[in-house]
Amino acid sequence: MRIIRNMAPILGLALSLAAGSGAFGQSAPGWRSYAVTNDPSDIVSSPTVAEWLGKKVDATGGTSTGQTLTGASIDATSKVNGTAITSPAWLGFQTGYSSTITVCPAGCNYTTVSSGFGAALSMAHRLYGHGVVQLEIADGTYTETGQIYTTDPAGAFVNIIGDTANNANVVINFTGVKGTNAGGFVADNGGIIGLIDGVTLNAVGAQSAHTATSTSWYPASYGAGISAEHNAVIALGAHVTVNSFYYSVIADDGGMINARGGGVTGTDAGDVNFMARGNGTIVCTPCTATRAVDMTDPAVAVLGGCYDAERGGSLYIDGSTCTGANVAGVTALSNGKAWSHGVTVTGALRPQATLGVWTTEGGMIEAQNSTITGMNNGVVAGNGATIECNGCSITGSYGDGVVADGGLFLGTGTISQGSQTGYGYHALHQGTMHLFSVIANTTGNSLGSFETEGAGTGNGGSYTASTVSVGG
Structure with a gap:
């Protein structure tokens, strides 16, 4: 050098x-x-x-x-x-510098990722923001008994790099997740991690039971593989896999996860694979979510979604895929927003219950040109919420293809076909649909193409009729 x-x-x-x-x-x-x-x-x-x-x-x-x-x-x-x-x-006297810290089972600077990360943060401070510290993790399997946690903004100058050619070669097992709500990599209170790439993260011991269609979880075992909380920021590269955490990736309370290059995979989650909550933001274009289910106590809660924006959270997940959701594929609740153009939702764990794209309580989803196959209801716009799904293909639903249940659905050129027990489009509870160029694409639905609920009275009051407006 x-x-x-x-x-x-x-x-x-x-x-x-x-x-x-x-x-x-x-x-x-x-x-x-x-x-x-x-x-x-x-x-x-x-x-x-x-x-x-x-x-x-x-x-x-x-x-x-x-x-x-x-x-x-x-x-x-x-x-x-x-x-x-x-x-x-x-290093403090230099105006530009790049340094490398190595982690491997033997013969490197450190043998654990957490100790190497601590050293990288220390070196980042010496750089005074004038260079990048690269934490290089050699192929191997590493055990971390606690989460790797930071509140340090100097982490913006730390890149954690494993094997970007095959991230399955760098495995980090987090064994302290049971009963602790601990996660994997956590940035909190303004902390930053400049980049994580080329790694596979596993939660070990959080699940109490696991079958082909159901998972139960130990109490207080609800950590995330990658978490940015309270205005923290984490950037992810295109070679990251997160397995068996309750949340694969979460941005909470103003946190930000930036995976603009896509390539992040979350598998075998509990509540949600990718969660943006409390004004948190996830950009992941595209990413892959496979299986999310929590059936620990169905009398209390049935959980499991691929992508979820709630309490003002925002998702940008264009081109992403969802397979094996238990409750819904793409969800926006309580003023959450999801930009999910060209997503694919298939393989419901409960075909007679799982929803494809679902929003309610003021949520908003743009899902243009998406493909939703084999769900209970393919698309559902609930109370005060909106879904725009121009060019979507919704096929093989068990119930209705598209539902406006007190919400608004907008669709141009949308396909709704092959509903087994329902309608192609169904508006109820004062729901509204505005449809254009859909008539020829609405075929093979068991109960017919379009259905609206009329005006009536109930629960001590009256309500107006739902609306389906079809043009073209």
């Missing part, structure tokens, strides 16, 4: 430099004594002497002392106080 930087001024340091350097090598002028030669040309004027002495430094044993350098060129062989300039001890 070669470092050429201005270091002006560095005061009070003993700087040892190569004697061969022309600017600093100790040498003497070719003067001769007039007293010996009696040659007047050997008389040296005082300005000439002063000019020469101005170029020299005081030295003891070949080492300069009390030196102030301005505009100096320093290379990797130079030393300060006997320590190589490339040492972390002098």
Whole structure:
């Protein structure tokens, strides 16, 4: 490595430099004594002497002392106080630097990811934000008994890199998740992790039972594999897999997960694979969610969704896929928002109950050109919520293909076909649909193409009719 930087001024340091350097090598002028030669040309004027002495430094044993350098060129062989300039001890004096810390089972700087991450944060502080520390994790399996947690914004300059060619080669097992609500990587209270890539994260011991269609979870075992909370930020690369955490990835209370390159996979979750909650934001374009289910006590709660935005959370998941949801594929609740163009939702764990795309309580989902296959209801716009699904294909639903249950559904060129026991489109509880160019695409539904609930009375009051407006 070669470092050429201005270091002006560095005061009070003993700087040892190569004697061969022309600017600093100790040498003497070719003067001769007039007293010996009696040659007047050997008389040296005082300005000439002063000019020469101005170029020299005081030295003891070949080492300069009390030196102030301005505009100096320093290379990797130079030393300060006997320590190589490339040492972390002098990083604070450099205006640009890139450093690597290694983790492997043996022979590297560290043997655990958590200890390596702590060292990387420390080095990031020495860099003063003028460089990046790369934490390189060699192929192998690593055990972490606690979560890897930070509130440090200096983590923005730390990249955690495993095997980006095959992230299955770098496995990090988190064994302290049962009964602790601990997660994997957690950034909290403004903490930042600059990048995580090339790794597979496993939760070990959080699940109490697991079958082909159902999972139960131990109490207080509800951590996330990757979590950004309370205005924290984590960036993810395109080679990350999270297995068997209650939440695969979560952005909560203003947290931000940035996976713009896609490639993140969350599998075998409990409540949700990818959750944006409490004004949190997840950008994951596209990502993969496979199986989410919590049937620990169905009398209390039945849970399990691939993607969920709630309490003002936002999802950007264009092109993502969902397989094996228990409750719903893509969900927006309580003013949550989801931009989910071109998503694919298939493989319901409960085909007579699982919803494809579902929003309620003021939620909003844009799901243009998405494919929803084999759900109970393919698309459901609930109380005060909106779904826009232009160009969507909704097929093989057990119940209705599209439902506006007190909400608003907008669809142009939408396909709703093959509902086994329901309608192609069904508006009830004062729900509203605005449909264009759908008639030819609405076929093979058991009870017919369109159905609305009329006005009536109930629960001590009256209600107006639902509306299905069809144009073209």
